[in-house]
Amino acid sequence: MKIQFLGHACFYITTKGRNILVDPFISGNDQASSVKMDELKPDYILLTHAHQDHVLDAEDLAKKHQAQIISNHEIATYYGDKGLDTHGMNTGGTYGFDFGKVTCVVAHHSSVFDDGTYGGNPNGYIIDDGQKRLYIAGDTALTYDMKLIPEFYGAVDVAILPVGDNFTMDYKAAAKAADFVQCKEIIGCHYDTFPPIKIDHQQVQKYFEEQGLNLLLADIGATKEY
Numbered sequence: 001m002k003i004q005f006l007g008h009a010c011f012y013i014t015t016k017g018r019n020i021l022v023d024p025f026i027s028g029n030d031q032a033s034s035v036k037m038d039e040l041k042p043d044y045i046l047l048t049h050a051h052q053d054h055v056l057d058a059e060d061l062a063k064k065h066q067a068q069i070i071s072n073h074e075i076a077t078y079y080g081d082k083g084l085d086t087h088g089m090n091t092g093g094t095y096g097f098d099f100g101k102v103t104c105v106v107a108h109h110s111s112v113f114d115d116g117t118y119g120g121n122p123n124g125y126i127i128d129d130g131q132k133r134l135y136i137a138g139d140t141a142l143t144y145d146m147k148l149i150p151e152f153y154g155a156v157d158v159a160i161l162p163v164g165d166n167f168t169m170d171y172k173a174a175a176k177a178a179d180f181v182q183c184k185e186i187i188g189c190h191y192d193t194f195p196p197i198k199i200d201h202q203q204v205q206k207y208f209e210e211q212g213l214n215l216l217l218a219d220i221g222a223t224k225e226y
């Protein structure tokens with residue numbers, strides 16, 4: 001499984017010959033100006049919730065590449081009404097796609113589109129491609145529900161966790177979340193994009209090291225294979 005960081009909470013995941021774009025917020029992110037949108041060829045677009053910093057480029061990219069949007073029922077309906085291919089799910093549900101199984105898990109946050117349309121409950125996702133189990137927390141607070149993930153679905157190999165505070169959990173809570181999902185390989189997201197979520201990289205890295213955790217604060221555009 002290859003995971004490329006495209007800024008904020010946006011990731012481009014390649015596995016089983018499929019490209020899955022998560023929470024595309026590229027054209028509106030000054031820090032992601034080096035990302036070449038033309039080079040992205042998503043087969044699927046996975047959305048955690050309806051906030052603009054997660055869905056901004058979803059419609060355009062889905063249209064351009066006939067990508068299927070995977071999200072909760074309300075978000076899937078919103079894009080389905082625009083004529084896009086969608087697969088609606090809801091919290092607790094698992095569905096087998098051609099790249100692996102996707103499970104919707106609890107995220108404590110909110111979810112509304114910029115035009116005021118209700119965006120349903122926010123979700124995190126577990127992607128299990130048969131080799132690696134990836135947990136994408138989405139925008140969320142630390143929640144005890146995270147403990148159910150390893151207990152029921154198995155320990156997580158890689159976890160994408162927000163660390164920026166203010167809108168989501170902070171880095172100390174993220175380290176606790178990593179403990180809850182029994183994962184030592186963490187990719188940080190949802191930091192530095194806006195002034196209230198700026199983090200001190202050294203301080204955050206040091207804290208994770210002290211907890212025996214491996215935190216990647218990736219450069220935008222960087223890819224890592226798991």
Ligand code: NI
Nearest residue numbers: 049051109139
């Ligand atoms: Ni949000």
Ligand code: MN
Nearest residue numbers: 051053139167
């Ligand atoms: Mn957000």
